[in-house]
Amino acid sequence: MTETILAGPDFDHDIARAKRAAADGPVIITEAGQPAYVLLRHEEYRRLATRKPTIHEVLRMDDGHDFDFEPPKLDIRLKPPDFT
Numbered sequence: 001m002t003e004t005i006l007a008g009p010d011f012d013h014d015i016a017r018a019k020r021a022a023a024d025g026p027v028i029i030t031e032a033g034q035p036a037y038v039l040l041r042h043e044e045y046r047r048l049a050t051r052k053p054t055i056h057e058v059l060r061m062d063d064g065h066d067f068d069f070e071p072p073k074l075d076i077r078l079k080p081p082d083f084t
Contacts (some may be wrong), residue, residue: 001025008036 004021005028011018018039021027027039040048 004030005030005035007033014034 002025011029029037
């Protein structure tokens with residue numbers, strides 16, 4: 001996958017070039033030298049939009065919320081085995 005970077009005026013001038021480049025990977029379109037837009041093939045967009053999160057992403061706690069968690073104590077009584 002190749003990433004292509006195009007300045008906004010270059011994109012405006014040659015949209016066909018941007019579409020051809022998007023066949024090989026994302027095309028980043030810049031404004032004032034900063035990334036502003038990304039052009040993707042529709043299949044790639046759908047793949048990204050419908051991707052299921054990994055268990056790590058689901059359990060990650062980086063949303064700024066903090067809480068205390070005290071797991072309940074289990075009362076497990078084991079009976080010794082009877083070898084008679």
